[in-house]
Amino acid sequence: MSEKILVRVRDVMKKEFDMVDGKMTVMDVLKAMKHIETKSLMVQKRHEDDEYGMVMLSDIAKQVLAKDRSPERVNIYEIMSKPVVSVRPGMDIRYCARLFERFGLSRAPVIDGGEVVGIVSYTDMVLHGLVEID
16 A cells, blocks of 8 residues: 655745735736736735735636726726635645635635745646645
């Protein structure tokens, strides 16, 4: 019988992501976005007691493009999700996948010590995690 290999979120997460200010417009953010492969943007906290926000490219499509709103006039804070469900870097990807299923998530920020250190998605867990497990 083979021993199960534990793959953690930190092993599969994307460490490169875009952190934006919620007051920026959708157009400004899209022009400045460097890590399109994450398909999401993290929104900075406004103060110490605030929470992180997240905007996915699908949110922009649904709430700006589909509604024919001007990306130059829509601020990120108008369409972001906040607070967001986050995961720890040490979490087993099996539990992370269960959490995603339970809450209908497709990606989540990875938070360590109160700071976002990455973003993890189903794609990351399947393409990188399952290969490690096999």
